């Protein structure tokens with residue numbers, strides 16, 4: 001059986017776990033605190049991040065997207081829509097989930113200690129090895145993650161806007177899931193799994209944001225639930241269908257969500273590209289060199305403004321690894337299809353995303369992101 005190294009409160013773990021559940025792939029889950037993680041997984045995974053998978057055959061795959069890609073490639077891509085607009089939108093939501101909602105995820109986790117802290121302590125403690133220093137390591141990891149919240153641009157000044165943008169997004173997404181149980185209709189696509197990352201472990205599970213979701217966005221809450229169940233779990237949709245929507249349809253409700261996301265996704269992506277590209281000019285990299293997690297000019301920072309609020313966030317090459325997948329799908333389309341996609345992205349303020357590129361391509365090789 002496959003072994004998934006993950007923990008319940010980990011953002012990226014939720015994405016891979018849901019994929020395995022929804023595709024009826026049997027697995028057993030182990031904590032990264034389990035002795036085998038350090039002894040057997042880490043030497044091959046190279047970085048101590050979760051999720052990591054050890055396949056039945058013994059191959060170790062680190063990274064949620066890589067785990068999903070492993071099964072997608074082997075099984076005829078069951079979760080990639082076949083039509084152009086849906087394929088593109090699916091990829092966009094994967095990117096949005098992996099990179100675009102880190103601020104609310106971290107804000108609602110770390111800035112409400114009264115509601116969240118004992119819950120978080122339980123989980124962080126149980127992701128540490130049974131070791132005399134376990135409590136000290138727990139505190140160290142919690143501090144590291146609090147610091148990560150700041151790296152993503154959450155601070156005293158920006159909090160109010162982070163909340164405003166999240167609430168707007170949440171209510172729009174709620175309208176969508178009122179209509180359909182999944183992003184593109186009646187079954188989950190790659191974008192559903194990506195989007196689940198922040199919306200499960202943090203925003204749909206930590207006490208403070210969970211209560212918000214249950215009280216203000218019950219349809220989103222139901223989607224989070226159903227994304228962790230093997231079956232369709234859409235009994236409230238009395239006329240439920242199957243598969244993705246016909247005729248490459250993208251529901252208006254989903255375009256509305258994208259429109260809201262664009263407000264900070266676009267300026268942040270533009271700023272991160274500028275920072276990383278500037279760094280690449282000054283620091284030539286060889287093919288195969290590792291692209292580290294944060295990288296860019298000005299100590300790997302991206303600076304941008306949303307509604308007059310200045311943000312400083314860590315510039316992450318990984319964002320562009322995900323964006324590249326979306327851009328490649330676009331390039332592979334016919335001219336007419338590209339025209340349709342352009343028109344769609346124009347209406348939700350995301351067209352420019354197709355043009356923002358790093359000077360160098362990225363790929364995953366031996367469990368690391370490297371420059372091509």
Ligand SMILES: N[C@@H](CCC(=O)N[C@@H](CS)C(=O)NCC(=O)O)C(=O)O
Nearest residue numbers: 010011012048049050051063064065
């Ligand atoms: N690109 C990776 C990121 C994984 C990741 O950052 N996981 C977090 C937990 S959600 C982690 O392990 N953080 C520990 C660390 O960075 O030291 C993926 O998508 O799987």
